[in-house]
């Protein structure tokens with residue numbers, strides 16, 4: 001790659017090229033008119049750039065129709081590069097291998113014990129990544145990058161995992177560095193709520209939207225925020241910690257040290273405790289959801305109350321950020337309308353009407369795959385500005 005002077009003709013061209021590539025990467029495929037709209041570039045500029053990318057083998061162009069008119073759809077070439085997603089949850093490890101044309105080529109999930117050490121966890125991730133690459137038929141040097149999801153906050157400066165209730169022995173380690181050393185690949189890390197948001201944005205219930213919030217309700221409660229098509233993390237990486245909104249100053253003590261946080265009303269531990277007295281044995285959250293769907297009144301009540309509390313948090317979020325869509329993910333989302341309807345009631349009650357007017361509140365469509373698909377999308381979203389990332393792999397002009 002040559003060194004361009006900022007502001008020069010060729011650096012401007014490169015910047016435009018990257019804008020086009022990023023728009024196509026994130027959408028999967030776009031018509032040239034859609035690319036122009038998404039990037040703000042003129043139709044002529046887009047047309048020239050697409051021709052150049054097509055000649056280099058980076059994109060493929062196919063005839064399609066858009067609104068009844070003939071159009072040409074642009075997507076990344078299937079062999080423009082391979083991306084890998086790794087998701088550590090509180091009871092599973094999930095890995096996916098995909099290409100830049102949005103095809104998932106191999107995917108697998110295996111159960112993982114909560115008290116597995118970081119060492120064991122990464123060894124298993126390494127083995128699963130290697131096995132799935134073989135299954136997909138690609139060598140490791142075809143991999144452009146690995147997206148890694150962890151169920152806790154990542155310190156932006158050190159890359160270290162902050163306190164997590166879910167993988168207690170992992171606090172303080174830098175998961176991105178660990179996995180990069182083992183695999184010899186570029187690794188991008190983010191928390192599970194942000195990856196869920198990216199997954200639903202690129203592959204699921206948020207497709208085509210620029211502004212959304214993904215609320216993950218499981219052991220903890222977190223939100224991934226997408227603003228103008230990008231994840232908003234804040235300077236410390238803690239944006240979206242909706243679980244620690246105070247609902248009751250005299251409420252139960254939260255793991256963050258405060259009292260009465262949203263999480264202490266809707267986190268799975270709290271919900272399951274509520275049912276101890278009325279049910280003969282300890283339930284899991286998915287059992288509670290199933291019993292509620294079968295008509296168990298206690299389980300229904302617990303889920304409805306949780307929905308009302310979540311809705312209070314969502315209303316605050318709407319007043320601050322005015323997202324177009326709120327997508328519910330995590331185990332509780334499986335309850336469907338039993339939890340969504342009370343969330344909508346609370347939002348109608350507590351959000352200012354203008355913030356709620358254009359809002360839709362929907363369940364995620366990816367279920368437990370949202371994070372690992374989000375990890376694939378994270379690589380597509382964060383790949384280097386000029387398309388050159390890690391280990392000398394060039395995404396742009398790879399043929400040249």
Ligand SMILES: [Zn+2]
Nearest residue numbers: 244254256261
């Ligand atoms: Zn808290």
